[in-house]
Amino acid sequence: MSVIAPRVRITTDSRALSFAGVSKTFPDGTVAIGNVDLDVTAGDFVTVVGPSGCGKSTLLRIASGLTAATTGTVDVPAQRIGYVFQDATLLPWRTVRRNVELLGELHGVKRAEREEAAQQAIDLVGLNGFERHLPKALSGGMRMRVSLARSLSLDPDLFLFDEPFGALDEITRERLNDELLRLFVDRRFAALFITHSVSEAVYLSTRVIVMSGRPGRVVADHVVPFAYPRVPELRFTPEFAALCGTISGALREGHS
């Protein structure tokens, strides 16, 4: 089995997200990110790794429009954006199904249509049978799946992930990584993923971007050459370890 294969480039020029010279300075004078250029296209799974406080989350907040950039141009041609937060941010009074339906409700999607979309999304993340459960009856990993299903229900063409699996145990995290990859291979959306974990970054992505400490700047940009679908054993290959080593090195350099 050859694990390393040139990545099949999807030949669409449908860019989902484009940053040019983007920086963000907060009112108190802290420079969160400085001069970031970044393009994410459909079929790209771009992961950003960097030390805490380097403005990774700010990058997502700018991409989604929650925060305005101080300088630079932000262009987001993607029509539908899915944002998966660090916490599951479920509404505790709603059942799994009603939580997944929420975004459809907010966008004025008709009832029948949004129920169908919700059911599909629930099936996709493997939560069928739990539709009528309340969040408090679910484990952390399952709540994250609900959160994922909620975003999926709108069928986004750009997915923003803000360290979604950071609080989970390693086994759960790896399972969710595999499910996320399955969805990515299936849908080929554009993804911008934030994480602390180098191996998670390499395992998931088509590209890994390394940011320096504050102010956050791009210090390295690595294409990940492994073909999809990826299997968990990939993590134990020398090539995988080598790439993780290179990226960890860049991370340490950027940090000092």
Place this chain on the structure above:
Amino acid sequence: MTGSSVVTRPSRLVRAIPPLLVFSAIVGVVYAVSYLVLTPRTRFQLPPPHEVVRVAILDPDNARPLFTALGLSAQVALTGLAIAILIGVTLAVVMSQAGWAELSLFPYVVILQCIPVLALVPLIALWLDYGFNARVTVCVLISLFPIVANTLFGLQSADRGQHDLFTLNGANRWTRLVKLQLPAALPAMFAGLRIAAGLAVIGAVVGDFFFRQGQPGIGILIDVYRARLQGEQMFAAVILASLLGVAVFLAFGALNQRVVGRWHDGGRPETT
């Protein structure tokens, strides 16, 4: 949390035993004081419980005015509470929607809480006659603060991530209020309601001491029995007024359990 994770919850019946034991102890002490400490002439100060029941409750001529007064006081307290909920929730919603509204209104809500409402009673009497309206007003004033403060706290309790989610998906102010802030506020709102319910009953009884016109409420009866040294009836009236407070408190507890108990733990540690 205790060391062992498997703690079987005792049944309802078993759990009812300790409070019943305390109750019997209290009744025992009352009998002891009534018969051993007090003389027949001073026994009206703490009449034995069975005499309270016999004279005040089992004698229809005495019971009728007592329950009529209790009904009136309940009406005053519940009307006042309903108005306080209406005003309180509205104020809290207004304050939650704009920083300047909270900034300009909240100090007065706090001041309202600090003013001794009893000091206002003569004013209320001057402005609003001495009847039903004045009594209800006292109940509203006394029970408003916990409703406003808790509802406002609840409306602001939705976390930033949940707000971001609504912002990202283009929710307007109304949608955010109805689908996020109000449901999130319910547990705190009920906590406020339970406090307010007890206060409203106090308001109704206290109002009676000041407003002597119209039909007598339970507070007036308490005062009348006190003046006539009718110990049994006075104790019955005091106990009934207390039970009214307890009943309103329990009713809101049950409503809370029905509305938010399903999804909200109420701060109790999880039992597995």
